[in-house]
Amino acid sequence: MSPTIYKNNVSPPARAVMMVAEILGIKYNSFEINPLLREQDTPDMIKKNPMRTIPFMDDNGYCLGDSHAIMLYLFDKYGKPEHSYLYPMDKRKRATINQRLFFDCGVLFPRLRSVMAPTYGGKLTEISRSMKINIEDGYRMLEAYLSDTLYLADNVITLADFSVITTMSTLHGIHPIDSNKYPKLMKWFSNVSEQEICKKINKTGAEEHVASLKKFMETNKLNQNKKSKI
Ligand SMILES: N[C@@H](CCC(=O)N[C@@H](CS)C(=O)NCC(=O)O)C(=O)O
CATH class of the missing domain: 1.20.1050.10 (Glutathione S-transferase Yfyf (Class Pi); Chain A, domain 2)
Structure with missing residues (x-):
C-alpha cells in the first residue's frame, strides 16, 4: 500500500515533500491537516508524530516526522537510477x-x-x-x-x-x-x-x-x- 502524507499545501516543508514525491513518481495518499486548527494534535496523530508538525508520513505503520527526514526516506525507498x-x-x-x-x-x-x-x-x-x-x-x-x-x-x-x-x-x-x-x-x-x-x-x-x-x-x-x- 502507498504511504500516506499528512500535509497542507500552504505549509512550506509539506510542499518540499510533495515535490520530491511527485518527481519520484510516488502515488501517495494525502491526508489534509489544518495546523491552525491544531488538527495534528489528536491522540492518534500525536502517537504517529510527537513533534505535532506537518508534514509527517505513515508508510504502512512506519511513521516519520520532519520533511527532510521524509524526503531522504522517500528517495532511499523509491529513487531509481534516473533520480540519482x-x-x-x-x-x-x-x-x-x-x-x-x-x-x-x-x-x-x-x-x-x-x-x-x-x-x-x-x-x-x-x-x-x-x-x-x-x-x-x-x-x-x-x-x-x-x-x-x-x-x-x-x-x-x-x-x-x-x-x-x-x-x-x-x-x-x-x-x-x-x-x-x-x-x-x-x-x-x-x-x-x-x-x-x-x-x-x-x-x-x-x-x-x-x-x-x-x-x-x-x-x-x-x-x-x-x-x-x-
Ligand atoms: N522541521 C519541520 C518543521 C515542520 C513545521 O514546523 N511545520 C509547521 C507547518 S509549516 C507546523 O506543523 N507547525 C505546527 C506547530 O509547530 O505546532 C519539517 O521540516 O517538517
Whole structure:
C-alpha cells in the first residue's frame, strides 16, 4: 500500500515533500491537516508524530516526522537510477546536500517560523527589526553557498534546492531578496521557481502562505488598535 502524507499545501516543508514525491513518481495518499486548527494534535496523530508538525508520513505503520527526514526516506525507498541527481552517491556531494537540508531545518525555516508563530498567535503586526536581521543573515549564508555552484549543493538541482525553495518562497514574499546585495540568491530563486514542478506544486501554496501571513498581521493590527482605544 502507498504511504500516506499528512500535509497542507500552504505549509512550506509539506510542499518540499510533495515535490520530491511527485518527481519520484510516488502515488501517495494525502491526508489534509489544518495546523491552525491544531488538527495534528489528536491522540492518534500525536502517537504517529510527537513533534505535532506537518508534514509527517505513515508508510504502512512506519511513521516519520520532519520533511527532510521524509524526503531522504522517500528517495532511499523509491529513487531509481534516473533520480540519482537529486542525492548522488558521491560522499562529499551527499554531505553538502545533508548540510543544506540541516541548514533549512535548523536555521532558515526556524527564522520563518519565528514570524509565523506570533502572527498566527494574534500578536505580530509587522516583521520586527531583529526578525529582518535574522532573515537577512539567512540570505547572506545562501548567497555564500551559491558562490561556486548554480544550485545550493551542486551544478544540478538536488533535494537541497527543493527543501530551501519552499522556505524561501514565503520569506521572499514577506521580506523580498535585495538582488543588489544577493544577486546569486535572486538568480537561484528565479531559476528554481521557474521549474515546472515548482510552478505545479509550490507556487500557489506559497502565494497563499504569504497572503495569509500578511492578512493575519493586518487583522492583529486592527485588533490591537481596537483594544488600545478601549
Ligand atoms: N522541521 C519541520 C518543521 C515542520 C513545521 O514546523 N511545520 C509547521 C507547518 S509549516 C507546523 O506543523 N507547525 C505546527 C506547530 O509547530 O505546532 C519539517 O521540516 O517538517
